[in-house]
Amino acid sequence: MDSLFSLGGQVAVVTGAGQGLGAEYARELGRRGAAVVVNDLPGNEKAAQVVEEIERGGGRAVVSGHDVSVREGARAIIADAAQQLGGVHILINNAGILRPSLFETMSAVDIDATIDVHLRSMFYVTQPAWDIMREQRYGRIVNVSSTNAFGVEGLINYSAAKAGVIGFTNSLALEAARSDVLVNAVMPNAITEMARASMETTPVPRLLENEQFVSSYASVAHCSEPARPAALVVYLASPDCSVTGEIYSQTGPRYSRVFLGVSHGWMSPSDAPPSAEEIARRFDEIRSVDEFFVPASMSEDFEAVVPRLSGA
Numbered sequence: 001m002d003s004l005f006s007l008g009g010q011v012a013v014v015t016g017a018g019q020g021l022g023a024e025y026a027r028e029l030g031r032r033g034a035a036v037v038v039n040d041l042p043g044n045e046k047a048a049q050v051v052e053e054i055e056r057g058g059g060r061a062v063v064s065g066h067d068v069s070v071r072e073g074a075r076a077i078i079a080d081a082a083q084q085l086g087g088v089h090i091l092i093n094n095a096g097i098l099r100p101s102l103f104e105t106m107s108a109v110d111i112d113a114t115i116d117v118h119l120r121s122m123f124y125v126t127q128p129a130w131d132i133m134r135e136q137r138y139g140r141i142v143n144v145s146s147t148n149a150f151g152v153e154g155l156i157n158y159s160a161a162k163a164g165v166i167g168f169t170n171s172l173a174l175e176a177a178r179s180d181v182l183v184n185a186v187m188p189n190a191i192t193e194m195a196r197a198s199m200e201t202t203p204v205p206r207l208l209e210n211e212q213f214v215s216s217y218a219s220v221a222h223c224s225e226p227a228r229p230a231a232l233v234v235y236l237a238s239p240d241c242s243v244t245g246e247i248y249s250q251t252g253p254r255y256s257r258v259f260l261g262v263s264h265g266w267m268s269p270s271d272a273p274p275s276a277e278e279i280a281r282r283f284d285e286i287r288s289v290d291e292f293f294v295p296a297s298m299s300e301d302f303e304a305v306v307p308r309l310s311g312a
């Protein structure tokens with residue numbers, strides 16, 4: 001067995017850690033010696049059970065019952081970490097909800113609640129943690145996105161928020177570049193209450209009609225324990241990790257890098273804009289992803305055009 005990454009002396013905050021993946025992240029971080037703030041909604045008794053489990057294993061943990069989608073709640077979580085455990089070195093932005101509906105019937109309440117919990121919370125929780133990490137010039141932030149960001153029917157509020165997490169991660173990673181604060185995102189997949197709800201109690205419209213998905217999902221179900229994404233999250237949260245501004249997915253037993261790429265494309269003449277007809281003629285070339293690159297910033301996308309300017 002691998003020796004444990006040592007996280008002794010570090011404080012980790014895991015949001016939405018009363019159950020499911022967050023609970024697994026909290027237990028794994030605790031097992032490696034981090035003191036853990038186990039956040040979940042106020043009054044969620046499962047968070048106390050996770051704390052007990054960590055303590056039984058010889059670790060240190062506290063419950064912080066606050067709503068991440070409210071700025072004051074988010075501030076209170078980080079204040080708990082600082083006051084009760086002495087700091088913040090690791091932040092896992094994991095809390096989540098599911099409010100499925102087709103776009104035409106999606107209520108304003110379900111749009112707002114989903115964006116608040118999955119995306120606004122990233123700003124609210126990370127800002128106060130960021131102050132501490134910047135000051136100490138060290139931190140590991142792991143933001144939870146989802147492969148639903150690739151697109152899914154019946155969950156557009158969720159997939160839009162999870163795609164927003166990618167932009168949040170990329171930009172914060174750049175702002176953090178002058179310190180050893182690394183910011184990455186994960187797209188986990190595991191069977192949890194949320195995953196079960198998406199198929200059973202509050203099924204995502206049309207999901208179960210997608211026979212290819214249902215059959216593929218069943219085929220990887222035996223590799224869908226929460227421990228699988230937890231291994232990736234703990235690595236990204238450890239001092240051993242050196243990447244930043246990157247996205248990693250875990251689907252069943254497969255771990256992969258996910259990226260926003262730009263196709264090699266077609267260079268139109270520099271002296272005048274092309275017509276729509278010219279775009280149509282060149283569309284296959286523009287659209288082809290046979291050749292592409294992965295800019296690490298908006299700046300790199302511009303820089304890549306310059307050497308290809310005619311007469312430059």
Ligand SMILES: NC(=O)c1ccc[n+]([C@@H]2O[C@H](COP(=O)([O-])OP(=O)(O)OC[C@H]3O[C@@H](n4cnc5c(N)ncnc54)[C@H](O)[C@@H]3O)[C@@H](O)[C@H]2O)c1
Nearest residue numbers: 016019020021040041067068094095096146189190192194
């Ligand atoms: N399970 C999967 O396959 C999967 C796939 C992709 C992404 N994710 C993401 O992983 C994260 C965890 O998912 P899970 O499957 O463990 O879900 P889960 O429903 O089992 O757990 C989510 C936890 O977040 C808590 N929570 C919800 N709103 C909160 C709030 N406002 N403040 C604080 N806590 C709050 C819930 O009470 C719950 O304990 C979510 O962000 C989810 O979107 C999960």
